Amino acid sequence: MVNNKRKSFRILSRILYVCMTFTLGLTGSASAGSADNSETQYIRLLWTNDTHGFFVPVWHAEFEELDSYEGTAATEGKIGGYANIKTLADELRKPYSNSLFLDSGDTFDGSPVAQKTSGLDVIPVLNAMGFDAMTPGNRDFAFGKAKFLEATAQITAPYLSMNLRDADTGELVFDPYLIKDLPGGMKVALVGVTHPFSTGGFVHGKQLAAPSSYEAFDVADEFSRLVSRIRAHHHPDLVIALSHLGYLQDLKFASLQHGADVILGAHTHHNIFEEHLVKDKTRKKDVIVVQAGSHGKYLGKLDLEVRVNKRRWRQSKIRVSDYELIRIVAKDIVPDAAVQALAEAAYAPFAAELDRVIGTTDVVIARRGDVQSTMANLLTDSWANTFGTDLSRHFGIRYGSSILPGPITVGDVWNMVSPNIGRNGMFVGTTNGAFVYGQVNGGLNRQYGSDPYNWPGGDVTRFNDNVNYTYKVNTPDDQHIVDLKVGDDFLVQEGVVNTANMTKTYTYAASAPAGPGTPRLEASTAVGEIISYIEALGAMSPGIDGRTQRLD
Known part of the structure; x- marks a missing residue:
């Protein structure tokens, strides 16, 4: 100031x-x-x-x-x-x-x-x-x-x-x-x-x-x-x-x-x-x-x-x-x-496709937020619900325009998904607790670490609402997470890693793989799955919820 x-x-x-x-x-x-x-x-x-x-x-x-x-x-x-x-x-x-x-x-x-x-x-x-x-x-x-x-x-x-x-x-x-x-x-x-x-x-x-x-x-x-x-x-x-x-x-x-x-x-x-x-x-x-x-x-x-x-x-x-x-x-x-x-x-050849209305939203859908956003919550919850999986994620990228209350178009979905990541693929299979812990722990270390050279940019990786965690900003690296759960399984509880759940298997669906156990699903695209999901529901209302909670 x-x-x-x-x-x-x-x-x-x-x-x-x-x-x-x-x-x-x-x-x-x-x-x-x-x-x-x-x-x-x-x-x-x-x-x-x-x-x-x-x-x-x-x-x-x-x-x-x-x-x-x-x-x-x-x-x-x-x-x-x-x-x-x-x-x-x-x-x-x-x-x-x-x-x-x-x-x-x-x-x-x-x-x-x-x-x-x-x-x-x-x-x-x-x-x-x-x-x-x-x-x-x-x-x-x-x-x-x-x-x-x-x-x-x-x-x-x-x-x-x-x-x-x-x-x-x-x-x-x-x-x-x-x-x-x-x-x-x-x-x-x-x-x-x-x-x-x-x-x-x-x-x-x-x-x-x-x-x-x-x-x-x-x-x-x-x-x-x-x-x-x-x-x-x-x-x-x-x-x-x-x-x-x-x-x-x-x-x-x-x-x-x-x-x-x-x-x-x-x-x-x-x-x-x-x-x-x-x-x-x-x-x-x-x-x-x-x-x-x-x-x-x-x-x-x-x-x-x-x-x-x-x-x-x-x-x-x-x-x-x-x-x-x-x-x-x-x-x-x-x-x-x-x-x-x-x-x-430049826009004209794609206008008919990108401007097609597929649903509506009654809230602002926006990209940004350190640990969650309305846009990422919509994406991860949609993929997890579509494929019935324990986990879904989306990278904490910062680029992407916002969507106002009103129509949602195909162009909005391209903007939300950012399909160049994963080449518009859907990757479905299994991963483990260690993967979830690594994504959240590493993301918080980079986001809130003391040395900016350790932060490549972007925000913490987003997960669907089956992944919940509490965290602190003002702590040393590897101590940001207080509790981290997948469903009812604690991966971290009161700051202590539950090693038994690191190897536990969880089902996974997202626009980027989580290792060799999540191959690309043929005949399915990340953009296409979100379009179908919005068309089926008609009205969307993603919010900022309790899946992440800062404690300090």
Whole structure:
């Protein structure tokens, strides 16, 4: 929370800044004189992150908005949409001769059209946005190495990553950085930092046998060496990291590296309404760390005043003039015509299928929540009821639009299931208590552990209502669970693991396997089973219930 003195100071600073920038016209620089060989430049940074292929406006409720979002949506309407973002970005760039429009990853996996086309039909819309640079996010690898390379080969914006290597050759897949000489006279270095928990034939940073291990995050030294070379050879006025590590991870990364001025983050879908300043490894320099939500609901805007040393070998002094997450309210923006036409063309081949109504809901169905959500509860309970199993689960993914009270469509089901996980299969068979314990215990350790590098992102794996547990947040790892039950069987009771039930067998049905005992069921799809379930019941009303309970 910002105190009143800081608020007053920032308001006064911004008023003075506006006055100065009107005087300067924002088209050049204000010289500080020859005494210190410096001049003041102004730059506006605009960016998106984690749009997840939702190129048309959507509904999107945060977990804390479940009870209020229906009212918000009635007033606000849908949010996001690439054409709306494009209109706003173009307008906001006009006053600045130094400006950049960037994206920090997770751009072409998530939406129904993205999933149906392995991200390929999103690319023409992305290319029309006019991004100056982009970096890949973890979900951009969802369709495997070949599809990822096919999609990224079609992206016209510079695609950057200093820590993505081909597992076969060990070579970097993309350029690690880009130097931009801007019309207003500034030179900016952009460095891409990819999330290390990606799959599909790549490793990240070091050549690790297990690229999902802790060390895969450890790119700070490699990044610092790269930026030192960039500064020595190119003398940029500003160094920006396009990072897909995650917000909490970026805060740690910023403190371990040296050389970056700004980190434009992504991955964890944080709505960061106040910029965060972190001391770098030298403890002498502040690094600006920000993130702009997800699903296109915000456009990030960061205005900087940069004191540029004309001799170039000394680093610039940087001050935040203004920072804002701008809500993209579709009804208030005239969409960019070219991007809108491309978005409509991408959606049109699937419209008849995706828009077909299959049932109704009388509550908001939303993705997010640390340990459960209305969306995951609907999915897991549906699969368990359909197949009559003890267990069902769904991963704690964070991407996915929300569904308002009213019709449920086929497109909503594609959005809920996220069928790229498990390739739209249904996996039915048996697993054991140890599997359930491992999923819950590991998930709570990652979600609430003290070291953000141990958290790959996402939320705790969700189970159906036959799995119940109580937990504490503020405890050491492996001590979060207080009680954990499958039906009447305790897997953990009062913090003690029941080893006898670890080997007990339970029936299982879900959209992802739970080991070799849960083969893929032929002639059945995860999406198809949910469609049939909703059509059979007609009306749905998933809620947040007692299957998980926090005790502290």
